Amino acid sequence: MAEQIIFYILAAVIATFSIMAVSTKRIIRSATFLLFVLLSVAGLYLILGYQYLMAVQIAVYAGGIMVLFIFAILLTHKPGESAPSKPIAKRLLIALLSVGGLAFCTHIIVHNVSKVYSYSLGTTGSDIKYIGLTMMGTDKYQYLLAFEAISMLILACIIGGIMVARKRK
Amino acid sequence: MNYSQPLELSHVTAWLDEVLRGAMPEFWALLIEYVLIGVVLLTLYAVLALILIYAERKITAFFQSRLGPNRVGKWGIVQSVADMVKILIKEIIYVKKVDKVLFYVAPFFMIVASMLTFGAIPFGQGLQVVDFNIGVFYVLAVSSLGIIGVLLAGWSSNNKYSMVGAMRSGAQFVSYELSAGLALMTMVVLSGTMQLSEIVESQRYCWNLFNGHISAVIAFVIYLISGHAETNRGPFDLPEAESELIAGYHTEYSGLQFGFFYLAEYLNMFIIAAIATTVFLGGWMPIQVKGWDTFNQIMWYIPSYLWFFAKAAVLVFISLWVRWSFPRLRIDQLLNLEWKYLLPINLVNIFVMVLLVLSGLTLTGLFPNVFGN
Amino acid sequence: MSGNYFSGLFKGVKSLLVGMGETWKELWTKKVTAEYPENRKTTLFVSDRWRATLTMPHDENNEHACTSCKVCETNCPNGTIQVIQKVIETEEGKKKKVLDRYLYDLGMCTFCNLCVLTCPSDAIVFSKDFENATFTRDRLKEQLNKEGSKLREKKKEVKPEAEKSAPEAE
Amino acid sequence: MYELIINFLEGPVPMEAYLIVSSIMFFAGIYGFIARKNLMMMLISIELMLNAADLNFAVFNRYLYPEQPEGMFFTLFGIAIAACETAVAIAIIINIYRNLQDVDVEELNQLKG
């Protein structure tokens, strides 16, 4: 029961702040609201029993990406400067479309997804050793290759990021 | 081996649990327990902060051949209480130019980050609130929330000093978080688990610091350095560098809001020491020697939380010692230290540790009957 | 390059350790702090020559030595001293100017000692009572001669210069 | 009434609830991505969408195939890739800003034309 209450609180937080994040004028606030959303998502992971995911979500998003965001905002925006949106008419239209899309999705979800799942609080995903072994294995459903590929991706990102950001006019 | 542990607090908690469960439905028992945990945690947090502030001021004074606070209570022992009372009723100023929302949110991040880490520390046998199986990683992840607080505080203050301070802080934090993480990872390799309680258990007969000898010592030093850098304390106090930036990122904060930053700073210092104690120095585990049962029994008479606080106190002292011995680093020195020294050394160190573990050259590997669990 | 890297590292670490050694030593040296106000009756060090406030010594007959000649007033560089005279009639019926009020502003004095040095009759001295903080500005404006005090009749006696300049001789 | 709420709250959270939450995030992201002209804002919106997807992976994993951590791994890799993507995207934004002193999409379009 507690789980449900917490879930609904988190869901409310996510819903409000994701909407606020995309609609607020001040960009740094928007980033902060995004952070709230991300942290709540971390909370959802925790409810789902993926503790490791939660920690990863916090570490990467709160520690890494947010710092990056804030730095980037500091680099490109003045405090108090607001980020403009498209004209109100256009915005309304887009909002309508989004709400429409949301309604459509909800409809599908409610009508199709219900009762096809089995929920169990298994321990998969919460045992860190199991994750480690799975990640380093080469069998089916094991991810060594992806893991190594990530390293290449990261390398590419470092080089790309540095090159792009350092490029002078 | 079961030793008698008369002063252990876990007896009290177990008894309390029993009584509550006996007296009321489980839901309410749990609720009361949670509230109790919260209250205890809060008290411990505040009391520790007060003690730390007092200790720092006193020890600083001794390093500087002064006496330090000695007029409020005997030896000035309630000095920090007076400070707390004062700051509680100090005006909180509204500065027009600040970004109100973020300005108020920033201290939350500071406090919550340190509180969440604080909750994960095993203070003694069975005295750990949050014990995730990803313990070490959790601590790292959560502590990175603090930086958001600093960055937001600096940015929202709309003050030039704060801004410079926040930027410095960001660069500093992102650098040192890495080293701290890698140093802890080295120890995870050694203990084979991330759960803090298990890490402590695994050090029953041999502290990790000795178990992994060279490699562990290097990791220990690196962790202490980067831990301090993360907490923005001297000689890494660039973000609030008093002689340069007035008060750095919290220049515009007043009253209790400033108090929170102040509080979190001291608590973070303790948390770093506590984590280091847990991971490197055997946490709350009393000194044990395999086979010497009487000795072990005597050691167990000293309750585990005292062991823990004693070990942490030594580390806190070292941190103060360092703080009051060195001049402040400049930002480029700071980053050099991290990226050119600590990080490469750390990467190599992990490999050394892996080799040590795999080849059985750790102390437990070499002398399993003396040190093995 | 790599040699530099490591020797630099070790040298640096060594210098830091030496520095920490010094603070460690200081940790155990005797603390130099003098504990005012606990020591104010015992070990408090205040030199006898310390100039804390100007005073006008009165003897047991409530008599002072100031002839109200105003030398101190003219010598004072910033008008700290105000000598207010009044005219009285002596026994012989002569009109004579004597000291009415000797006003001294402690909050303004620069403690340059010129007044004491130049006073021809040594009527004023500096005391070393330094506890003078007050809550109001007016309290610092003092009247040095006591109520009802009068000039001490004295035989002209010239003190040697050396003694005069050192107040502790008083 | 009380009973109703209790009944509703009994048991695990229904899967639809998760999915709806993630849909809200996703469509908020879409709205932001289209409605805002600022590059940083667009990036933030993308971040929202990515998170929604990540959340779905985890939810599907937990509810549909609880015995295998596939979804979780996808989330893990998803987060990693999101991080890389953000880093490069921001690098590009900074570069654009340095050249144009602005991070407005419309300005960009004008420049292109």
Added chain:
Amino acid sequence: METIKKLILEKLPEAVIEDKQPLCVSVEPKQVHLLMETLYNNPEYNFDVLLKVIGMDWGEKLGVIYFLTGSKDLFAKEIVVKTATADRENPLLYSLTDLYETALLNEREIYAMFGIRFINNPDMRKFFLNEDWIGYPLRKDYDGAPALNPMKVESKEIQDVTRRLTEVDGKIQEERIDIFEVDDYIINIGPQHPSTHGVMHFRTALDGEIIKKIDVHSGYIHRGIEKLSENLGYHQILHFTDRLDYLSANINRHCLCMCIEKAAEIEVPERAQYIRTILDELTRIESHLLGWAAQCNDLGATTAFVYGMREREMILHIFEKVCGGRLIMNQNVIGGVMFDIYPEFQKEVKEFIPYMREKLIEYDRFFSHNVIALGRMIGIGVLKQEDAVSYAITGPAGRASGWSCDVRKHKAYSLYDQVEFKEVIRKEGDSYARYLNRLDEIAESLHIIEQLIDNIPEGSFQTKTKPIIRIPEGEYYQSVEAGRGVFSVFIDSRGDKTPYRLKFRSPSMSLVSAMPLICKGEKLADFIGIGGSMDYVIPDIDR
């Protein structure tokens, strides 16, 4: 000197040369620059040090006195150049900033005090006073009515614009110049800042953490001492000197006393000379200790600060026992010293010397080799020798740039010709050299005291002087080596009991004027560290 005279007459036949000590040349404003150029490039002895720039109000004329000497052998030759203009409404003179950097701030000061504006000076704002100050305080006809310049408490935004006067074809043009670029990030360091050593105000344009430009503001402690002095008798003036550079209080006062004694021909007893010299050196140690402590504090080593202050306190105790003052000593008087030493004085000083030596070693171990400190001092804030000369930077900072500029060596006064000591000179010119110089000078001062302390002769410590001292008409100069460099006094007397004009040359002003140069391109943190290594005292600048 004869050759110089000839040289001057050759170039400027209409120059009026008065043959006194030092040689005095008066020329028309238009020719000053030419004359200076000649002297500057004089092959035999370059007059490349503009030691003093003294604004003067001679009654009907306003003008400037320049005191020149050479860096090669300081004070070996001295020349005084005078120039004046009769236009009191809009006095204009020519700037010397292209020859001597030190002229910049001095000319701005003269503008504030006398209203003389200098053509070609790149930055003609008032120094010390606010731009809207009415009247020129040091002019003889200054109206000091408080109503004219009431105290205001509303803060005003600082306008970063300056005026520049240039002469184009004989016509004076005035242009307004912005000091900073439009989008510079300007941050105020000071006046209420822990590390500006008082109330200096640097407007600093930053680029990230790097300093792009510094604009020096001063006057937050301008107390008008020179004006006050013009209404006070000579022994009343003395107490101001302690409050100029309060860390060299005794040395400053010594200087003024010597100047007055020289002028009034008062003999100072031997014993007083000894006491003065010993106390001077103790003052120097105290000042350097504080300098060291403050520099360490600026670098973030609070503990070092406390150690330095601890040792300094020992000296203060000695001071307090001698003269009843700790910081402001009021010890020297015209014709001697105010108080004789106390009986245990010698013993205590002799105890202090080995103690201090021990502590110097401790400082060395504690801070001088600390790798962090080294990184923050070596190669930071490099001041080249020619810059030091051009900015007339003397004292430990000047000597750290390789310029031998110790007055005690070059123009010995008091007992300095009888004692043996080394002038500490380093070549590097960076913060570290200044830092080490200060510590080494403490050792040298200890050495000097050691030589004197046992030989204090018996006798009187004061010559009796008249209650009112009059100085014969004339101009008098006296220089001493204060804690921060050459401190000197200029008295223009008209034979009254008060000076007609009294001017102090403060070493700190030069130090500050070089800050924009040596801090450019350094980091913000280093700027603070450099400030610490220069060790200026602000009331000394502002007076």
Added chain:
Amino acid sequence: MDSSSLFLVVLLTGITLVVAGLGMAILISPRSFNLQKTESYECGLPTKGSSWMQFKVGYYLYAILYLMFDVEAIFLFPWSTVVRDLGLAGLFSIAFFIGVLALGLAYAWKKGVLKWM
């Protein structure tokens, strides 16, 4: 008493601390108002221009490096717990992983990113 709910308890404790503290302070602390108080402090002078500055991109480059290593860490941590079980094979795969990243660091070093600008 599972960790997740305890985690929540700790979180709430932290938030309570701030909320309660601030609430109380705002309620009872004295208040005064004047115009200058609400302006920002800069050595006692009015600020000129915006407090925002065009910061050096150097800060950002460090952040990129950090993020990358952070991402690396999330993969390394699971690995580090199973080092013993994996043996040499694990060592090699991870050596490749770290080696590639070290290349990144080396690249940054060479490009002078690590030199503060």
Added chain:
Amino acid sequence: MDVKDVKIKGIPYAEFKHNDYLEDYVKELQANGVNVVVSKLDELINWGRSNSMWPLIFATSCCGIEFMATAAAHHDIARFGMEVVRNSPRQSDVMIVAGTIVHKMAPLLKRVYDQMAEPKYVLAMGGCAISGGPFVDSYHVVEGVEKIVPVDVYVPGCPPRPESLFYGLMQLQRKVKLEQFFFNKER
């Protein structure tokens, strides 16, 4: 609360100077009448305030150096718990004006004072801050900071020795200890 209850370690009540000021002050307070609970709370608050005065050093000249000496080992202001020198006015409680205040500085002093958080106190240290001291007659010197901001305690001297400053701080502590926090209209 009675004046006599205001105890300062080390100096008995009778040996303090200017006690009459405090007595008047208390009389005024008592005339208003305060209930007991509140006054006990007040006592606690005042105890905290008076023992934790974080100074903001407005040091302009010589007296500032004496303050440094006060903070250093020999005198050690830390004994009073006042070594936490905050450079930001937002975080400090007592402004110690040490040194001459000149016309150019006056707006700054006012501004910094204004920016301090309540409760705030001002201590004028040295002749200059009290009255202009040696420079009263100057055209550019403010005749005492009381012209700009309200001063709570005056510490005469030129410069006052560190002990004098301590004495002044203790006077201030005494004043603070008598203050009324609740239902106070003034502050």
